[in-house]
Amino acid sequence: MKTDRIQAAEGDITRLEVNAIVNAANTTLLGGGGVDGAIHRAAGPELLEECRTLGGCPTGGARITRGYRLPAKWVIHTVGPVWHGGKRDEDALLAGCYRNSLALTAQHDIKSVAFPGISTGAYGFPLERAARIAIRQTRESLQAHPDIEKVIFVCFGREARDLYDRLLSHPPQSI
Ligand code: APR
Numbered sequence: 676m677k678t679d680r681i682q683a684a685e686g687d688i689t690r691l692e693v694n695a696i697v698n699a700a701n702t703t704l705l706g707g708g709g710v711d712g713a714i715h716r717a718a719g720p721e722l723l724e725e726c727r728t729l730g731g732c733p734t735g736g737a738r739i740t741r742g743y744r745l746p747a748k749w750v751i752h753t754v755g756p757v758w759h760g761g762k763r764d765e766d767a768l769l770a771g772c773y774r775n776s777l778a779l780t781a782q783h784d785i786k787s788v789a790f791p792g793i794s795t796g797a798y799g800f801p802l803e804r805a806a807r808i809a810i811r812q813t814r815e816s817l818q819a820h821p822d823i824e825k826v827i828f829v830c831f832g833r834e835a836r837d838l839y840d841r842l843l844s845h846p847p848q849s850i
Contacts, residue, residue, distance in 0.1 A: 680817055681810070681826050683839035684789075688829040689717035693787040695749035696742070696829075697776050699794065702731050702754050704738065710791045710831075719744040726752070735771030739779050749785060751776045755794030758801065766808055769794055773812040781820035789827040792835060803838060810842055811850050 688696050688710060698714045701707050704726040706715045715722055725740045729752075732738045737753040753776045756768035772793045780788045790809065794800035806828075813826050830836035842850060 683828045685830050685836045688791050689713050691789050692746050693789045694785045695788040696747040697790045698750050698752045699791050700752040700754050704729050704732050704752050709796045717745050735768040737775035737779050751779050755798050758799040769808050770812040777816035787825040789829050791829050807850050814847050
């Protein structure tokens with residue numbers, strides 16, 4: 676698989692010129708802080724209006740809306756697990772966020788999508804453990820969805836960027 680289908684970048688996901696950006700939401704889908712707050716601020720009030728029609732989203736699930744005032748045409752809202760030490764299925768739920776978000780990406784014929792570090796902020800998921808899950812699941816999903824051309828992991832800070840670059844340079848079987 677061409678490895679340049681997966682890249683890491685640094686910066687503010689709300690400014691990225693990609694077809695879709697993924698939001699690290701909560702189960703209400705009614706906004707919050709962190710990247711959720713940034714995306715709602717940048718997209719404008721119509722985003723919340725559409726989110727209200729969705730009736731929430733379970734942890735590990737994903738829902739799609741328009742992007743409104745964002746450069747991205749779509750926002751995929753996914754709900755990451757809160758980290759409780761790793762014994763409450765957090766790894767599988769986090770993998771589900773990436774799997775379900777990429778399934779929606781393929782379903783809507785979206786070619787480029789950017790992810791923030793789902794659950795690695797307020798939800799406390801350890802950064803490297805989350806990055807390994809994200810990369811492993813994304814590689815698997817890109818095999819299943821060959822029409823997705825580019826996935827960008829948006830790192831908010833140098834530490835995350837260096838980590839993703841290091842992990843992405845490893846061959847698939849070693850992640
Ligand atoms: N662009 C890219 N990444 C960002 C941005 C941004 N503008 N703002 C924050 N981040 C990064 C954080 O540094 C972190 O690495 O996004 C990652 C996810 O952090 P959170 O936004 O705190 O999301 P999460 O840990 O999944 O917690 C979700 O927080 O905002 C509430 O409503 C949200 O209840 C939900 C919870």
